[in-house]
Amino acid sequence: MQAPAIGGVQAPRGGGQTIRLSRGASLADFADKIGANPASLVQIMLHLGEMVTATQSVNEETLQLLAAELDYNLLVVSPEEEDRELLESFDIEFGEDEGDEGDLVARPPVVTVMGHVDHGKTKLLDAIRHTNEVAREAGGITQHIGAYQIATEHEGEDRKITFIDTPGHEAFTAMRARGAKVTDIAVLVVAADDGVKPQTIEALNHAQAADVPIVVAVNKVDKEGADPNKVRAQLTEYGLVAEEYGGTTMFVDISAKNGTGIDNLLEAILLTADAELDLRANPTMDAQGVAIEAHLDKGRGPVATVLVQRGTLRVGDSIVCGEAFGRVRALLDDNGKLIDEADPSRPVLVLGLTAVPGAGDNFIVVTDDRMARQIAQQRAARKRIADMARSGRRRTLEELFSEMEKGQVDELKLIIKGDVSGSVEALEDALLKIDVGDEVRLRVLHRAVGAITEYDVNLAVADDNAVIIGFNVRPEVRARDLAEREGVDIRYYSVIYQAIEEIEAALKGMLKPEFEEVQMGTAEVREVFKVPKIGNIAGALVRSGTIVRNSKARLIRGGVVISDNLTVSSLRRFKDDATEVREGYECGIGVGYNDIKLDDVIETFEMREKPRV
Incomplete structure (x- = not known):
């Protein structure tokens, strides 16, 4: 070599x-x-x-x-390949059913409800479950993912369907993408009175990227101005052609508010699952699946909503989920009832983890707690190294010299605490996408699930008074007292876009003001007067705008600037002092400069701050 x-x-x-x-x-x-x-x-x-x-x-x-x-x-x-290699070192294969063909049994379809904000996704699940989820949401917007399993009758047979409700606001794009990855069928909710919107297309792109069949629920068909056919026509532009138009996509007209068309939608989901998918899994193997959501419960500790994808999850199993691990102490179904085990496609609440996993982290059941700890620790170490590389900004020598010359770039440092990991992650993702130019940077020092602690406040104090954001959480008593003593700024939010708007405004406020020159007036020199002890004074005619005393000025001769950075030190109309002289009037102007000649032009201007767009 x-x-x-x-x-x-x-x-x-x-x-x-x-x-x-x-x-x-x-x-x-x-x-x-x-x-x-x-x-x-x-x-x-x-x-x-x-x-x-x-x-x-x-x-x-x-x-x-x-x-x-x-x-x-x-x-x-890639992170996925890295994780697969890690699991293979422990003789674990993730994402594949073990055993023979005969070990596979039918499992319920997992359905993700997607669509534009306020088009009725949660209302639809509300109608399906006969509960009232909407009233619990801040601002009527779903803030994090929930998973529910319902039972229905189809062709004389009892069937189950698992639903995943994904948030509708654009800031939750990453979470919605995760929802599409764990799903078998996507239900695209489109309001008949509103039609296809940007987030409708965004949700559709996620579903198509995940290569899952799509069923379209045309909601609010009972409202005045509703036009279900318009929705069908709009979606043909994006490759979704209704069956009645000769296509393959099932469109179902519903009213989530009145509960009409719900049975037809459930039937369409099951028909699509039977016709296009072979949904089977091995229930006898060690459980594998994905964390849909996780949060820190004050009484129960870290709690994760997981979707079992293959195998059966049982109380007492040693489990590793992302960087969290533990032994399953209890399993709760979506109605809050204790259960002993969860079979494929069933969403359950898991208690017993040592930490809060991230939304979208995969989980596996392993032979013992020791193996679970080793996998979790290696995952955490790899993620920490990858995060260091991502956050460490590349700087060339030229950039270093440039920064030394003009001073460091201003930086807004944040600590984000939230009630659930999906919301914290989505909020961080949305904030880091705020772009206000190269003068100001935003850096997230720490993000975690749970109440604001003394550690968070001390971190904010140690790092140049960073701002703490509490999303649906509040500080502990001692942390609040410490924050008041140290003057740490803690902001509380319950709706994500309010946080985004305020942080963007704060970043723009950190920008150094930009000024632009605005011309105020011009005057043509008609006569030059010599005044003892003062110097030359220009007898001039104001040609445009207004000449104002104490304004900045420059002297122009033949189109060339002779002297810049002058000031209108004296301004007179006949023998009287004047504060300003308007266009068309004559006046005497003193600018503290003696080389003034006939036909010179005195131009006055001021520097005004440019508003930030």
């Missing part, structure tokens, strides 16, 4: 060879893969204009830059 000198540094060249690295790998990891000295790679990166230490976790872009320079093909392992 040839070892060419790059910037005077010897390094082995790859010759197109492919190397695999995990997310957040360091230059030392890269050097280990190619048999090089880490110090030489640090020097090469310096030659490329990047300041990186040998042990620092770096992002994929930096690793690709180095790989291209050394002629290697770099493959950064």
Whole structure:
């Protein structure tokens, strides 16, 4: 292998060879893969204009830059593949049913309800479950995912359907995408009086990306101005052609408020499941599935809503879910009743975890608590390294010099605490997408589920008085007292878009004001008067606008600026002092500059702050 000198540094060249690295790998990891000295790679990166230490976790872009320079093909392992390799090291296969074909039995379909905000998704589930979920939601907007299983009769047979309710606000895009990943069928709710909206298309894209069949529920057909046929026509543009138009998508007209058409919708779901899907799972294997939601319960500790996808989850099982692990102490169904086990496609509340998992984390049942702890700890370590690489912003030498010259970029630091992990994650995702330019940055120091603690307040104090955001949570008594003593700003929200709007306003408030020059008036010099002890005064005719005393001015001769940064120090009309002289009037102007000639132009202006858009 040839070892060419790059910037005077010897390094082995790859010759197109492919190397695999995990997310957040360091230059030392890269050097280990190619048999090089880490110090030489640090020097090469310096030659490329990047300041990186040998042990620092770096992002994929930096690793690709180095790989291209050394002629290697770099493959950064995806989080899913990374997790699969981790589980394989423990002889666990996730995502596949064990056993023979004969071990598989039919399971209920998992249905995700999606659509535009306020089109009636939660009302529909409310009608299906005969409960009242809408009244519990702040602002009438679903704030986090819920999962429910209902029973219905289909062709003389009792059948079950599991429903997942995903939030409707655009800030929950990441959670809605997760909802599509765990689902078998997507129900797209579209209001007949409102038609197809941007979030309708967004939800449709998620469902199509997950490659799941779609059933369209045309809601609010009983309202004045409702036009179900318009909805059918609009959705044909996006590839959803109704059966009555010769297509394959089932459209069902419903009124969630009055409860009409609900049975037809359930029948359409089961018909779609039977016709297009082979929904079977092995109930005898160790359970596997996904966390739909999780939160910290004051009396019960970490609580997670999980959807069992294969196998049977039982009380007493050792479980690992994302970075959380534990032994299942209790299982509760969607009605809050204690149950002993949960079979495939059943959503249950799990008690007994050591920490709050993230919404969308997969869970597995393992042989013992020791294995569960090891998997959770390795997952946490890998995620921490990947987060360090992502949050560590690449800075070139030019950027470093630039920052030294103009001072550091202003930064708003946040600590986010919420009631459920899905909401915390979605809020962070939405806040980090706020763009107010390069002058101000937003950084999330810490995010977690549960009440605001003394740790959060101390972290805010230690890190230049960061702002704490409480989403549906409040501080503990001692934390509140500490925050008052230290002057830490704690903001409380129950609806996510209010938090986004306020933080965006705060970021814009941190921006340094931008000024623009506004011309006030021009005056043409007609005569020059010499005044003892004062100097030359211009006898002038105001050609445009208004000449105002004490305004800034410049002297222009033949279209060329002769002197800038002058001030109208004296302004007179005949023998009287004037504060301003309007267009068409003559006046005497003193600008503290003696080289004034006939036909010169005095231009006055002021600097006004530009409003931020």
